[in-house]
Amino acid sequence: MIEMKNKTPLLFIIAALLALLLGVFFGLFASLQYIIPDFLKEYIPFHKMRPFHVTTVISWIILCVTGSIYFFITHIEKLSLYSKKLSKLHFVVFIITAIGIYVSFLSGKMEGREYLSYTPILTIPILFGWILFGVNYYKTIAKNVKNWSVYYWMWATGIVFMIYHLCEAHFWLIPGFRERFITDMAVQWKSYGSFVGSWNMLVYGTAIYLMSKIKRDSNLAHGKMVFFFYFLGLTNLMFGWAHHTYIIPMQPWIRYVAYGVSMTEWIVLGHIIYSWIKSLSIKDKQEYCMVYRFLKAADFWVFINIILALLFSIPAINFFTHGTHITVAHSMGTTIGINTTILMASVFFIVQKILPSFKTTTLFIKRSYYLFNIMLFLFFCTLLYAGVIKSNWMYFTKDIHFSEMQDSLFTTYIAFFVFGLGLAISITTLSLTLFKALFKVLKSN
């Protein structure tokens, strides 16, 4: 077991795992309300439960990737952090804000909008936390690293764009801006699209970091090709958001730009297929078995999700998928299939580094891993099916009420709940195992 002088990265990860567990259970309760509309309606109806779920699972991604980055730069790269105090302050600010968000939800003060529904004043400490992280990160890397690997670029741009898009998501607070309904709505969804793009920069940077460490190949993070994909991803983050809003009657040029930029992702897909076929001959690295497995799972989910995203970036397809559960399937595939698998790989990697005696190849962990992927795949397929039914109702049926269409999906929603439950069980078992290991390190230090 290694001795850790600065335990802040571990605290971030422990808080993240706690958020994951809570978020998953909020999601389960919310999905139950699709089947039993009166379930908890008196106490916490769906419209109040959903913000708990959404905000908590976003916190899982943010806290875990932040803790991972702090850990990698200080404990693996052995760089001297510009300020340990700033990292501690960053953690304290985020935790106090998280408590503030729950208080805001419990007291019914939800003046914000979808995904950021807490009272908007709480965005100030969140921004402050990101600025602290940005300063600490930049000062540490700029001082100690000369030839930046692609993941250093990705983390840096992820932090900067996170700050920018968090501000942009609150432009509606400017009175003159919110009066222009269509522009306001377009900018709101622009910011959300790029906000996800920003955290993807942080998470994908983490994936490249892990791959280069497992393969012990620094070229993986330095080659021209990897930088080409980084810039392509950045271009999509900046300009590719509008496929979320094709249907909003905004100026056509915005939609043209988005259509053009989104189509560049076909290059990414082509590359994934090429590298995947190439890597088939590479044997599992026994040393980082679970890390490698989760990264392989992420590879599969990237493949599936990019096909889906590319298809509905074509306006003629988007027309039928927009506003249906197919969009939810995509976001679940991204946040659970890609983000969560990469972050699970990251936590397994960290645990193996700080506690080498920790066994990751137990049958229990392996079973949980398979359960996670199988349940997620079924969950994903259920959403696609529900999306097809809704799209058919919207465009190819007449005089059928919304409630009748929803009732026809009753069995699908039961399946949705059952697969969600399976997913929750697998996430719980994996998280609790990791929790135990992290607490052991914390206690012994």
Place this chain on the structure above:
Amino acid sequence: MFLRYRIIIIVLITLFAVYNICIYSTKESSTFIKLSSQAVSGQQLWQENNCWSCHQIYGLGGYLGPDLTNVISHPSKGSQYVKAFLNSGIKSMPKFNFSEEEKNAIVSYLKHIDSTGYYPNYNAVFKPTGWVELKYKYNDRNEK
């Protein structure tokens, strides 16, 4: 190489800045209507009560309830229909104790949304390139 990457980043950020300015300042249409103060109050109530958790506007929002973009102009729905649901609630939707003034504000907000366009856009035109030409409501108003 490091310098080259920096230059690419600077070029991208400059393009991004110009692009953002265009988006923030562009007018959505030649006859666009601003939200009235009553509609802004309605929007505030919409947010405070998380209506977006279940309902959609232009297909964006939750999936438990129906899309409300054109609920006001729908031949068999309209303002009274909306108010009735706010009064009684249904299935997962709780009964909201809104005052008449608050209900009018929500209706006013939905009326404004309705005036901005169509969703679903049934009369959109599909092009062989995969492009979809949307039917704009303000064009219909201008034609009339």
